[in-house]
Amino acid sequence: MRAPSPTGIAELDDVLAELAERARTVLGDDLVGVYLQGSFALGDADAESDCDFLVVTRTALDDQQWASLAAFHADLPHRAGTWNRHLEGSYAPVGQLADLDSVGQPWPYVDHGHDTLVPDAHCNTEVTRWILREHGVRLAGPPADTLLPAVPAAALQARMDADIPAAVQAWERQERWFAWDTRYAPATMARMWFTRVHGTVASKKAAMRWLATQPEGRPWAALLEEAARSRGGPYDAEVTAEEVAAVRTFVREVGQWAAGLAGDHAHG
Numbered sequence: 001m002r003a004p005s006p007t008g009i010a011e012l013d014d015v016l017a018e019l020a021e022r023a024r025t026v027l028g029d030d031l032v033g034v035y036l037q038g039s040f041a042l043g044d045a046d047a048e049s050d051c052d053f054l055v056v057t058r059t060a061l062d063d064q065q066w067a068s069l070a071a072f073h074a075d076l077p078h079r080a081g082t083w084n085r086h087l088e089g090s091y092a093p094v095g096q097l098a099d100l101d102s103v104g105q106p107w108p109y110v111d112h113g114h115d116t117l118v119p120d121a122h123c124n125t126e127v128t129r130w131i132l133r134e135h136g137v138r139l140a141g142p143p144a145d146t147l148l149p150a151v152p153a154a155a156l157q158a159r160m161d162a163d164i165p166a167a168v169q170a171w172e173r174q175e176r177w178f179a180w181d182t183r184y185a186p187a188t189m190a191r192m193w194f195t196r197v198h199g200t201v202a203s204k205k206a207a208m209r210w211l212a213t214q215p216e217g218r219p220w221a222a223l224l225e226e227a228a229r230s231r232g233g234p235y236d237a238e239v240t241a242e243e244v245a246a247v248r249t250f251v252r253e254v255g256q257w258a259a260g261l262a263g264d265h266a267h268g
Contacts, residue, residue: 006137007040012051012083015076019087020140023055026068032056032094033141037128041135044203047232048183050112053089053139054123054132056147060093061108070117073110088112090123098148100126100155126151126159130201153199160196161262167192168255177244179230179237185247186227189254190217196258205231216257220250 005013020034038052039045061069069091077085090109096102103126106119130151136144171185187204194200194207202210208224211217217224223246 006036006139007045007051009083011081012086015081015083015087016051016053016139019053019055019072022069022072024140026065026072027055027057030058030065031141032058032147033144034139035132035141035144036137036139037131037135038088039203041131041137042201042203042206043135044205046205050086050088051083052123052128053087054128054136055089055091056094056097056141057091058094061091066108066117069108073117074115077113077115085113090120092123094147096124097129097132100129100151126155127195127201130156134201156195156201157199160192160258164189164192164196164255164258168251171248171251177239177247178235179233179239180235182239182243182247183227183230183233185251186220186224187231189251190224193254193257196261216253220253223247223250 006016007013016034016036023031023034033056035041035054035056036052037054039049040051045051076087088111090107092107096105096107103124104121105124106121107124108117109120109122110117111120111122129148133145133148133150138144167189174181187208190211191202191204191207194202194210205228208228212221212224
């Protein structure tokens with residue numbers, strides 16, 4: 001009897017099975033488990049999603065393990081296929097994963113579509129931990145919720161108090177905009193605002209649907225609906241100055257909402 005599909009996409013399931021098998025071969029007893037987090041764990045993946053994985057290890061990779069896994073990731077995106085070019089993830093020591101004080105420390109990381117394994121803190125966040133513990137898809141190892149404690153809502157909200165202003169500044173610095181940017185900016189800002197309000201994490205699409213129903217978000221419902229509808233469309237299609245201006249204004253408004261909440265908290 002065939003095991004249930006972890007993603008519902010046969011090609012991607014095969015790529016992930018190879019990832020898990022390579023991790024077992026290279027790490028041996030140092031492997032704790034292999035998991036999906038991100039949109040596939042949250043149940044809202046689509047044609048624009050990457051596949052976020054986390055390989056949990058007993059200790060940090062040694063030089064030989066790093067080299068062997070780096071060779072695997074150097075080859076994977078250059079093969080024929082589609083989903084082999086859409087993995088993104090990290091190799092996380094279980095002790096650091098279980099310790100919120102370790103947030104921000106670099107882990108071996110491969111970016112979406114890239115072929116190098118580099119030290120980076122991209123996955124070492126409160127958001128990754130929350131998704132992994134609450135919704136992680138197990139490919140190998142024990143249930144994810146046995147590996148780390150619950151992430152407090154206050155920790156997620158405090159992270160958004162830092163991440164939302166940083167995101168606003170990053171989009172302000174963006175000089176050239178393509179169609180992908182006008183989809184991605186509303187989606188990520190909506191999700192961060194959802195987390196700031198609720199102290200939990202939603203998928204980008206779920207966060208946009210939610211925000212479009214809220215008093216502060218109703219004026220932006222058309223923009224949010226278009227960002228969701230056009231997911232999976234052309235990456236580098238040209239966009240109009242008016243479209244960019246609308247997205248920039250939305251991004252700034254989310255920053256203002258967050259600043260207001262942060263100010264209320266500081267004076268509360």
